[in-house]
Ligand SMILES: Nc1nc2c(ncn2[C@@H]2O[C@H](COP(=O)(O)OP(=O)(O)OP(=O)(O)O)[C@@H](O)[C@H]2O)c(=O)[nH]1
């Protein structure tokens with residue numbers, strides 16, 4: 001345990017009015033500070049039982065009652081920060097909570113009391129060895145998760161799943177490194193202190209695990225930022241109508257006038273536990289009007305930035321103006337949707353009335369993925385089905401760990417170093433110094449992930465993103 005000389009205080013709940021607001025104090029004098037502001041209903045000092053919620057009144061230094069509240073005192077080291085912690089469960093008025101914090105800050109304190117910095121409670125938990133860096137980051141990721149999938153993977157990290165995996169890998173590599181380094185001692189004699197074939201198997205197994213974590217990063221990114229889906233096409237094909245049909249709400253303006261949508265209109269929907277962000281855009285056509293031109297520029301930007309592009313068409317076989325000329329990035333998935341199935345005809349039938357085989361024939365001939373009607377709702381759920389398939393293909397749901405950008409940088413560096421180890425082990429013979437150096441680098445990268453030695457800059461960057469009070 002590290003000793004922090006001062007005490008910190010902050011509102012721990014969201015900065016808005018609510019039923020309950022919590023003020024948290026952590027530090028060596030937490031209990032003492034509490035006894036100065038908290039009295040029983042009758043005005044007497046409360047004898048605090050650790051871990052028990054006590055009902056009483058909060059009083060400022062001038063003796064004025066600030067609130068009726070519940071207070072709990074939790075002695076360290078079995079607390080979140082590892083220090084003595086006090087929580088005041090007040091009425092959730094932000095103005096009131098600020099007064100409570102001000103009252104605590106004005107108390108006499110030998111060690112000093114100050115407002116906590118963003119993420120400082122979690123930083124103390126990390127520095128006191130209560131959590132490793134992956135668990136500390138998981139706290140922030142859990143708070144900001146916007147889908148079930150993001151919640152579950154952050155929770156797995158909070159439980160220590162990533163830490164355990166990295167620790168296990170590192171322990172194995174440390175043992176091998178010790179054996180390889182021992183060979184330096186016996187360089188003159190012909191003694192092999194490690195088994196190159198077995199070491200190679202271990203190195204390959206570690207590389208495989210790290211590759212799985214790299215894949216988990218791509219999945220985590222989708223969980224964190226959502227999947228971006230952009231609706232594009234010529235004006236009037238029904239992009240805005242489709243957006244509204246997918247979201248089941250009147251989100252974008254729909255009119256029969258071509259060029260209605262100028263700006264990007266977006267809305268989100270959770271599909272299979274993941275957040276999809278749908279964006280309706282200005283129709284693509286040669287435009288003179290500067291406002292429409294700017295809108296079309298934005299359409300093209302979103303085509304470049306999105307994971308999935310839904311190209312909407314409203315005439316089969318031949319578009320009157322030719323199909324829109326869309327510059328698609330290489331890896332982007334394109335879904336071609338033929339809209340207005342309620343009015344378009346094929347084989348003298350409305351598209352909605354086609355048999356399955358006729359519809360498949362039409363889709364194949366026109367290269368459409370789907371025939372829909374935004375107006376009647378025909379086949380709209382199938383857009384979700386296609387997006388679920390996309391998700392199955394791009395998300396590794398078997399891997400439930402959350403990997404962030406900082407972690408994946410170290411994972412990739414470790415992988416690059418492991419790649420160097422492999423030929424050294426295969427070729428054999430007198431390359432132990434090089435092998436040991438590579439293994440040391442890999443271990444260093446793994447240490448970075450869990451935060452065994454981490455610079456103050458990196459910590460400031462991680463915890464600076466937290467909210468105050470966490
Ligand atoms: N019959 C029929 N009409 C539709 C359908 N979808 C859209 N429309 C009509 O087509 C016209 C244009 O619809 P929008 O959704 O505004 O088209 P848009 O592609 O967003 O058009 P811009 O914003 O101008 O680019 C409106 O009159 C809609 O009512 C459909 O499935 N069937």
Ligand SMILES: [Mg+2]
Nearest residue numbers: 239240260261
């Ligand atoms: Mg529109």
